[in-house]
Amino acid sequence: MRYLIFGAKGQLGREFVKWLSGGLVESLKGKTVEWIGVGREECDISDLNQVLELFESTKPNVVVNCAAYNLVDKAEEDYVSAVKVNSVGVRNLAFACNRYRAFLVHYSTDYVFDGKKENALYIEDDKPNPLNEYGKSKLIGEEFIKEEIDNFLILRVSWVYGEGRQNFIYKLLKWAENNDYLKISYDEISVPTSTRTIVDVTLKALKEGLEGLYHLTNSGYASRYEWAKKVFKIKKVNKFIYPVSSEIFNLPAKRPKFSAMSNEKVSQELNIEIPSWEEELVDWLNRRMEE
Ligand SMILES: NC(=O)c1ccc[n+]([C@@H]2O[C@H](COP(=O)([O-])OP(=O)(O)OC[C@H]3O[C@@H](n4cnc5c(N)ncnc54)[C@H](OP(=O)(O)O)[C@@H]3O)[C@@H](O)[C@H]2O)c1
Numbered sequence: 001m002r003y004l005i006f007g008a009k010g011q012l013g014r015e016f017v018k019w020l021s022g023g024l025v026e027s028l029k030g031k032t033v034e035w036i037g038v039g040r041e042e043c044d045i046s047d048l049n050q051v052l053e054l055f056e057s058t059k060p061n062v063v064v065n066c067a068a069y070n071l072v073d074k075a076e077e078d079y080v081s082a083v084k085v086n087s088v089g090v091r092n093l094a095f096a097c098n099r100y101r102a103f104l105v106h107y108s109t110d111y112v113f114d115g116k117k118e119n120a121l122y123i124e125d126d127k128p129n130p131l132n133e134y135g136k137s138k139l140i141g142e143e144f145i146k147e148e149i150d151n152f153l154i155l156r157v158s159w160v161y162g163e164g165r166q167n168f169i170y171k172l173l174k175w176a177e178n179n180d181y182l183k184i185s186y187d188e189i190s191v192p193t194s195t196r197t198i199v200d201v202t203l204k205a206l207k208e209g210l211e212g213l214y215h216l217t218n219s220g221y222a223s224r225y226e227w228a229k230k231v232f233k234i235k236k237v238n239k240f241i242y243p244v245s246s247e248i249f250n251l252p253a254k255r256p257k258f259s260a261m262s263n264e265k266v267s268q269e270l271n272i273e274i275p276s277w278e279e280e281l282v283d284w285l286n287r288r289m290e291e
Helices: 013-022 048-058 080-102 133-148 169-179 195-208 224-235 264-270 275-288
Strands: 001-005 036-037 060-065 102-107 152-157 181-185 212-216 239-242
Touching: 001 013, 001 048, 001 152, 013 036, 013 195, 060 080, 060 169, 080 102, 080 133, 080 152, 102 133, 133 152, 169 181, 169 224, 181 224, 195 264, 195 275, 212 264, 224 239, 224 275
Parallel strands: 001 036, 001 060, 060 102, 102 152, 152 212, 181 239
Antiparallel strands: none
């Protein structure tokens, strides 16, 4: 098996590299796995020629796409850049996977939903209706995959955190260093999900030969305010957090109020229990403090 990982320098890509290089992969035991991780400098996924050249030289069996344009607010004024990576880039990978008979694993987002579903978590059969340009570009990416290839795994994830700076926990702890108190929204609700959970479940899904579209999050859900409170409790940060409406931030991109997704389908198919967001957060932060 040869894995080719795109976006290997992002937070999810780095977690894949860590698992594959550190022998943490219980689900791949007994198989010889070679892997290659590439960042944007080695291969820009929006350039089909670069993608095809890399496929020709590496001949992967499994392609994991962790590359994305994730700047949700910036995408409002720079939709072209978001589409280049999240839609065209994804189509390029799907096209190359089809040509080289490789299996594609791709990550999408809860921001494909408008957050207006009432009293229930979003499931795979719910109709997407993105509110912002980032969500639109990611949804087009999903559609391109379905058009180009039959064998794929699309995993919609939410509020991803891992090592790196492009996540809420990092930003929260930075804000806490520089402010006496913080204002965090109580009316944005989704599921904080660790890169560790995502990699673990993805590798199990690959082992079991799962195909199609699935929601992959930690279990349960939380507001940003609840998430922040929990981080401060674990890290013993003694700063006051005001729960506020997200409206006061006046951000360029609209965000869904409630985009929490259910992981029931993937859990049932793999016969696994995915840890709750709280359990995972406690363990993840405690381990980081020990390192
Ligand atoms: N982060 C979240 O909260 C969140 C929420 C929902 C879904 N997701 C999805 O989860 C997946 C993983 O996200 P993440 O948090 O790991 O993202 P990330 O940390 O922002 O990493 C994305 C990586 O993609 C690279 N990239 C950007 N444009 C590229 C291009 N044209 N060609 C090749 N590489 C390119 C980036 O490189 P540069 O740094 O050089 O730009 C970066 O290393 C993505 O599909 C994302 O949309 C994330």
